Amino acid sequence: MKVVKNAIIAVVILIVGILASKKLGSMSQKEEIKEDTRKMELRVVTADTDTIAVPLKVYGKLAAVDRTSVLAEVSGIFRGGDRSFLEGTSFKKGEVLIQLDNAEALANVMSLKGNFINALLGVLPDIKQDYPQDYERFAAYYEALSLESALPALPEAAGKLEKFLIARGMPSAYYQVKSAEERLEKFAIKAPFDGVVATALVKPGNLVSPGRALGTFLSTKSYEMTTAVTLSYADQLTIGQKVNFTSPDIEGNWTGSIARIAPVVDAATQSVSIVVRVSGKDLREGMYLTGQVQGLEVRDALKVPAYMVSDNEYVYTIEQDSVLQRKMIEVVEWLDNEIIITGLPSGTLLVDEPTLKAASGLVVTPVK
Secondary structure, three states: HHHHHHHHHHHHHHHHHHHHHHHHHHHHHHHHHHHOOOOOEEEEEEEOEEEOOOEEEEEEEEEOOOOOEEOOOEEEEEEEOOOOOOOOEEEEEOOEEEOOHHHHHHHHHHHHOOOOOOOHHHHHHHHHHOOOOHHHHHHHHHHHHHOOOOOOOOOOHHHHHHHHHHHOOOHHHHHHHHHHHHHHOEEEEEOOOOOOEEEOOOOOOOOEEEEEOOEEEEOOOOOOEEEEEEHHHHHHOOOOOEEEEOOOOOOOOOEEEEEEEEEOOOOOOOOOEEEEEEEEOOOOOOEEEEEEEEOOEEEEEEEEEEHOOOOOOOOEEEEEHHHEEEEOOOOEEEEEOOOEEOOOOOOOOOOOOOOOOOOOOOEEEEEO
């Protein structure tokens, strides 16, 4: 009896298992059939292309327009200047930045100038006798000469008078003086424009040799920023085009303009370099700015949410008979949460879904 009872229990369990398996299989098949026959509903919008202003952003570091390295052309001891040659010190155009000891050079100028004046005095009687028509000019020139003043240009002489002066060594003596005066000027390095000392590499008492870098002097009135824009915008850029700037570090707005446009394209990045000039309060060399170029437009474009573009080059559209298609577009510009694209005709039905896991060719139900 025990064996019969166990056999009956085994048969019952087997029958229940077979029935349950058939039930589950039937339910799975129905679910699959239901899923396959149901059309996917997708939210869509109609593309309305237009001419869109492009907020082209540029980035870069400021550099002073007027900037020069202070170099020595002669040797001497640094004696000072009109003000202390230190970082941050301002100078007006023409003021002495660095004055080197020029005692020896000054004595040489005085010696040569005295020799020239003496030589001119020696030829005046001959000019008066042989070239009386030119005597008054040379006599007046002689009277105006002084050891303390720069040597003025020689009076004009032509023909026989010119040859006579050359024979007497007058032009040679004159140019020796002028050469010495020019060299004397190099002992005083003057500010070429209004500006400020950016770096100072020498102190009073230091021996300066020719070619030595003494510092950097720059103007704080105007700055330039070199940046690059994509080739697709190159034909819309013009000299004088406005650029609005802001700083990521300090408050303020500045307006600049395009000063130069490079005539060549960077082969690696397919971009064009531009130089933008800007000036204003609180700007400094080396400061980073973010700019937005004004006046750029793109035709037959569309602005869409960023989530509608997949792989940076595709959007999903609904074609005839509600067929889903993936179309290639051109991304013109990325904005904060939107993208400007081209390549779609007006009236195209665009799928407005953040994520889409479907294959092209699927028949769907568009929902506006």
